[in-house]
Amino acid sequence: MIPMAPLWAAETADDVRPVTATFGGRLHLDFADFDNDSRGTPNKDDTEVRRAWLDMSGRFFVVDYKLEADFSGDRVEAKDVYVSRDFSGGKLTVGQFKQYFSLDDRTGSNYGSFLERGNAGTTLAPLYRLGASWQAARNDMTWAASAYSLESIDAWQVKGRAAGGRVTWAPGATAGDVLHLGLSLAHERYDNPGGNGVPGLKIRPRPAGHLSDNSRLTLVDFSAGRDTDVNKWSMEYAQVRGPISWQGEFSGASFDDGLQRGKVLAGYGMLSWFVTGESRAYDSKTGRFARVKNIQHKAGAFELALRYDQMRGDQHLIGQPDLRDGRTEAWTLGGNWYMRPNLRFMLNLIDSRNRDQLAGATVDHTRAVTGRLQFDF
Template sequence: MHHQLLRCRGLAACTLLLAAAPLWAADETDEDRPVTATLGGRLHLDFADFDNDSRGTPNKDDTEIRRAWLDVSGKFFVVDYKLEADFSGDQVEAKDVYVSRDFSGGKLSIGQFKQFFSLDDRTGSNYGSFLERGNAGTTLAPLYRLGASWQAAKGDMTWAASAYSLESIDAWQVKGRAAGGRATWAPGATAGDVLHLGLSLAHERYDTPGANGVPALRIRPRPAGHLSDNSRLTLIDFSSGRDTDVNKWSLEYAQVRGPLSWQGEFSGATFDDGSQRGTVLAGYGMLSWFVTGESRGYDRKTGRFARIKDIRHKAGAFELALRYDQMRGEQHLFGQPDLIDARTEAWTLGGNWYMRPNLRFMLNLIDSRNRDYLAAATVDHTRAVTGRLQFDF
């Protein structure tokens, strides 16, 4: 723990020192500068109001600073760099902390960065249509890990591959190694007219989860938003201390047609520790409509959704979105009946008011249910109203 605190403090000190130093914003006149720096960040202020049923511990209505990020990025002689941290919690949490170098065939990155898995996870939290990503994006995606990656884009295609540790700067107790990659295809994509197809794959090898001070390996989604901890249902639990292999995949599909867009993903993972096996399957489908006529932004170089560019009306842009999201988990000892057979699902209706491209208010209405198939019972039914005021720069 002391080692972790030292690393967090070191990252915070480095970020603050760079922010306090004279910054040169990179532009056309700075091409010859050996060192440049640009300051950025995001602030997400959230609230949640719950309508809990009588089963289980009720969720508490609450507010939170969901994200308070600062980042510094730029050029340092022959490499590019990015330092990013989240100051919203009790401790500073590292996000992107890496150096990279562009080559004629692609980009090499070394350090800590978000891994390449699924359209939902790769679309930044500033640009998603809902407060939270779907179940697969919040539980299966590898998130920020230490490693090395190669990214490339050519024509209508992008691809990325990485080898990474299961450690991160702030979660060094998790031991193991992994490799993964993602490829996308968006033929002839233009503003307001996009067809996106993608595939993500990852293999992870966890060392002794649940033993020797290593956290257990569990899949426990929050069905009614980030503050719905008391509605979490365990879909997978590997905590016996045996090394565990995990194979993950996700199939991506999305289209944008003017103010309308729709997308879906089918994701899954298998878990095997030599004595038991677990399987998770997840899927979501969503529809988005910009009432005021704008279109969702799309970045062809990275194969993900991005910022809307042009707001047509002085009052701002208004988006309505609807999503159905479900995840099911099964686990059993070899040759034995299931230990776990459960599912969580949620409908979410969202409304977003973009006052500016980088300033919006979000409101989500959520209806979630958890079902335990071994008990043949619904074990939780929670409704929630969640919202966010969001600003980034």
């Protein structure tokens, strides 16, 4: 990141009210090559600008601020857009920001071991929403709570309100020696999903990467225009022991619109090994993984990672048999070459399957090779 530089300051030391700005960004260039089976519509081999973010952050008199946007799509999409203020025990944030849900989602896309997060991180996490939050860190613990709208700056058609929070504990965490435990909870109330022009509420993970839209399986669908209550949770566990780390989460959600009910359960387990001896970096103040800085060789750092990820959903009319019961699962083998702390090449080999439990049949089997060139500043 470019060091913070004052843009304005008062002339006297008695009345210093600085305005500062720091500029940053990230560029993720992706490709995907698919081996599709004969069931369903095949996914197309493709390339994409997955992310092209620019951000500005700093201080404006008595508050901190951040403005961040993604320019990779057909239109500019707002990400973090907020102001915050430190108090004696924590920080108050108001605006649009990523909600506090799960280790997988809270770990930034620049620092994950795989191109994409697991199923729960991509479908259950609330992502960027308008609201207010309180967050703090003390004595090896972090905690955050927020009240938020289900709207965002770019998705104002989604109506509703929610509240959630996350707490983590990492006793005595040091570089290369971390034990992380965490719990996330959220309650969301959707107004008329699927009715009056409001988008439907569906859980449809992409099993073989961001470009595998044609392999998506609908696990639950609450789009009949009735108000829907959703309760979400995620239990987190991770450890780092030198160059080896392992991590897992068990997540779920229940859905109820007064006529139908549904539930989703998801879990993943992953193992990471830095062949060149580095360790995954951990930020104790935010309870998440961070940038790998301790590159030990001129050629860079090399990481191998393996993940198994599965998600299952069912839905039924109250008092009736299941209308749907599906499961998706994927094995992902990843390799990461960190040429610099802010420059890396990623390669993932994915083997995914979707299964209709009611029919007792596999409905999709897709293999993929995906990759990314990533740079951030």
